[in-house]
Amino acid sequence: MGSIHDLAPEIQQRISNFEKFLGKRRFSRPEVKNVGSMLYGMLKSPGVHVTGLSRSLNEDITLKKTWERLNRNLRREGLGARLTEANLHKHRSQIRKKRFCIIDISDIQKAEATQMEGLSRVRDGDRSERGDVVIGNGYWWLNGVMADKSGILPVYSEVYSLDHEGRAHASENGKIEGVTDVVSEVHPDVIYVLDRGGDRSEILGHLIHEGKRFVIRGQDQRSLRLHRDSTKLTNIKEIAKRTRPSYAYKSMRTGEWFDVGIRRVYYGETPLWLVVSRRRRGGLSWFLTAIPGDRKEVMKTVMEGYGYRWRVEEYHRQIKQDYGLEKIRLRNYHAIKNMIVLVMLAASFCARLPEHLIIKLLAISNRLPRKRLHDIPEYPYYMITAALSLILKQAGRRRPKPLRIRKRDYFQLSLALQGV
Numbered sequence: 001m002g003s004i005h006d007l008a009p010e011i012q013q014r015i016s017n018f019e020k021f022l023g024k025r026r027f028s029r030p031e032v033k034n035v036g037s038m039l040y041g042m043l044k045s046p047g048v049h050v051t052g053l054s055r056s057l058n059e060d061i062t063l064k065k066t067w068e069r070l071n072r073n074l075r076r077e078g079l080g081a082r083l084t085e086a087n088l089h090k091h092r093s094q095i096r097k098k099r100f101c102i103i104d105i106s107d108i109q110k111a112e113a114t115q116m117e118g119l120s121r122v123r124d125g126d127r128s129e130r131g132d133v134v135i136g137n138g139y140w141w142l143n144g145v146m147a148d149k150s151g152i153l154p155v156y157s158e159v160y161s162l163d164h165e166g167r168a169h170a171s172e173n174g175k176i177e178g179v180t181d182v183v184s185e186v187h188p189d190v191i192y193v194l195d196r197g198g199d200r201s202e203i204l205g206h207l208i209h210e211g212k213r214f215v216i217r218g219q220d221q222r223s224l225r226l227h228r229d230s231t232k233l234t235n236i237k238e239i240a241k242r243t244r245p246s247y248a249y250k251s252m253r254t255g256e257w258f259d260v261g262i263r264r265v266y267y268g269e270t271p272l273w274l275v276v277s278r279r280r281r282g283g284l285s286w287f288l289t290a291i292p293g294d295r296k297e298v299m300k301t302v303m304e305g306y307g308y309r310w311r312v313e314e315y316h317r318q319i320k321q322d323y324g325l326e327k328i329r330l331r332n333y334h335a336i337k338n339m340i341v342l343v344m345l346a347a348s349f350c351a352r353l354p355e356h357l358i359i360k361l362l363a364i365s366n367r368l369p370r371k372r373l374h375d376i377p378e379y380p381y382y383m384i385t386a387a388l389s390l391i392l393k394q395a396g397r398r399r400p401k402p403l404r405i406r407k408r409d410y411f412q413l414s415l416a417l418q419g420v
Helices: 004-024 029-044 050-057 063-074 079-090 092-096 162-168 172-186 201-209 236-242 295-307 309-322 333-352 355-364 381-395 403-411
Strands: 100-109 120-123 135-148 151-160 191-194 213-217 245-250 257-267 270-279 284-289
Touching: 004 029, 004 079, 004 333, 004 355, 004 381, 029 050, 029 063, 029 333, 029 381, 050 063, 063 333, 079 092, 079 151, 079 172, 079 333, 092 151, 092 172, 100 120, 100 172, 100 309, 120 162, 135 172, 135 309, 135 333, 151 162, 151 172, 151 309, 151 333, 172 191, 172 201, 191 295, 213 295, 236 257, 236 270, 236 284, 245 270, 245 295, 257 295, 270 295, 284 295, 295 309, 309 333, 309 381, 333 381, 355 381
Parallel strands: 100 191, 191 213
Antiparallel strands: 100 135, 120 135, 135 151, 213 284, 245 257, 257 270, 270 284
């Protein structure tokens, strides 16, 4: 099985490989060094305080100098977008293995903050209910997470303030469209899964125009045509009530049964599928989709894809809990945006670890209560983050070879000697 000191070099090597890749993507040497330092610091001591990350690096220079270096590089405009693009291209093979991309918007609340640039009024998702909306100071937080039965892979994360970016004509619809554009560059056949509100005309029109596949949970305000040659519009909720179920689907997560039906509808001249789901204990939901295939295959894909939405909700909760996201204390707007991308890279690093390495991490760090593989939960990333932090803290960072030894090894002449 090995020990903590045996696993740490492999983790450090994976971080080093990402740094080398950034060097090939036209990142400057200071950017590569600081991104690698921030990523290592977050894995070792999860958090978003630059002081805490500086302390975890334990460099030979003073803590103040480390803090100044990290803080100065965090303020680079556009760094987060470039890192997101580089991460997508480096891990495109793993991204293409997953069929669904869950897109969801959450929030970061900063109730007591006054000096953070770009603060705006946003909906507090933790305290709001459908009939009682709570508004507070903070930022919108947009995420794109690849998902399938094997787990998740975060690929996009951005905080934004429409009050701050509205001068450049930024909008929530444009932000969501931007996620689909960057992910489609590396995975053209991905299926985007969006919750209520994703069926806005701007988003739906963009997805249809670009030929992208999607599963969107509908609201009852929309009206659609039932026939191509008809101009009459019918409310989508009324269509859903009249759709007969023809397929029984069992949830992989809860074991609950759903009666599912499907029928053809038209959004303007564009034919779409309306998939209707009825819980056997009550409750009606409907989804718009443009997935190709026969009716049964479309119904199965829609139910499977939307069934993974809980993973992105758990991802939001885990990031806020493990990394203390709502404790962020940066004043500069670009620094805040870049920090959120770095947190996503740390979470993505944990999600990309191979299964055999995850088992070793959890076993050596004693994270399994009864030391059995059955103890690994369906969402294991809380455990993985804690195990990775424990191992890096105990093992420490390997010191590089002194320059004089590296020079000596480089110039040394190696000869193949023959035995007499």
